[in-house]
Amino acid sequence: MDSVNILGVTFSKMTLSDTVKLIQAKLAADTRAETKPFHLITANPEIVMAAKGQPELRRIVDEADLVTPDGIGVVLAAKWQGTRIPERVTGYDMLIRLLEGAAANGFSLYVLGADEETNAKAVGIIKAKYPGVEIAGRHNGFFKGDQENEIVADIGRKRPDLLIVALGAPNAEKWIYKHKSRLNAKVAFGVGGSLDVIAG
Ligand code: UDP
Numbered sequence: 001m002d003s004v005n006i007l008g009v010t011f012s013k014m015t016l017s018d019t020v021k022l023i024q025a026k027l028a029a030d031t032r033a034e035t036k037p038f039h040l041i042t043a044n045p046e047i048v049m050a051a052k053g054q055p056e057l058r059r060i061v062d063e064a065d066l067v068t069p070d071g072i073g074v075v076l077a078a079k080w081q082g083t084r085i086p087e088r089v090t091g092y093d094m095l096i097r098l099l100e101g102a103a104a105n106g107f108s109l110y111v112l113g114a115d116e117e118t119n120a121k122a123v124g125i126i127k128a129k130y131p132g133v134e135i136a137g138r139h140n141g142f143f144k145g146d147q148e149n150e151i152v153a154d155i156g157r158k159r160p161d162l163l164i165v166a167l168g169a170p171n172a173e174k175w176i177y178k179h180k181s182r183l184n185a186k187v188a189f190g191v192g193g194s195l196d197v198i199a200g
Pocket residue numbers: 113114115140141142166167168169191192193194195196
């Protein structure tokens with residue numbers, strides 16, 4: 001894959017459309033590689049800087065299956081290094097394009113994160129607007145430590161094709177990494193404040 005290293009992070013140089021195609025292929029595949037999801041990280045400059053100082057985050061970013069430039073700062077940094085990144089590939093854009101594509105490429109979705117009202121509303125809107133998406137399950141993002149195990153088990157039982165995690169960055173990335181061997185999802189990524197945007 002064509003990539004560029006910016007401050008120690010290996011970024012994909014794929015366009016949004018090509019990244020969507022790649023993720024759609026992962027969602028359509030009938031195998032779940034080692035039961036671990038394909039972990040996509042849409043990394044903004046804050047994550048790049050934080051990874052420099054936090055070995056835990058560094059490892060998470062290094063082990064991600066794909067890191068895309070979420071923020072014009074990353075695109076510009078590539079330019080200063082003499083490399084061209086075609087465009088930003090954000091969590092929100094990825095999510096919307098995948099939802100739109102569900103009319104032809106249906107998949108099941110687990111929606112984790114945001115407050116209860118926002119989560120429920122966003123899921124309702126997704127159901128109504130994108131009937132090709134099967135909602136496998138949902139849970140809000142304000143849970144106590146002792147509830148975490150049950151949430152992970154719920155996702156694991158429901159085996160969603162796609163898990164989206166709205167817990168803020170980099171908490172979503174850390175959460176996916178911590179639990180990835182039990183999630184039984186084909187693809188997982190953090191979506192920042194996307195549920196708030198969808199819920200309006
Ligand atoms: N969020 C959550 N649990 C938390 C903290 C945040 O579910 O403990 C949700 C929040 O409601 C919002 C999303 O995470 O829907 C993204 O939050 P924020 O905008 O702070 O993150 P960023 O856009 O910086 O990733």
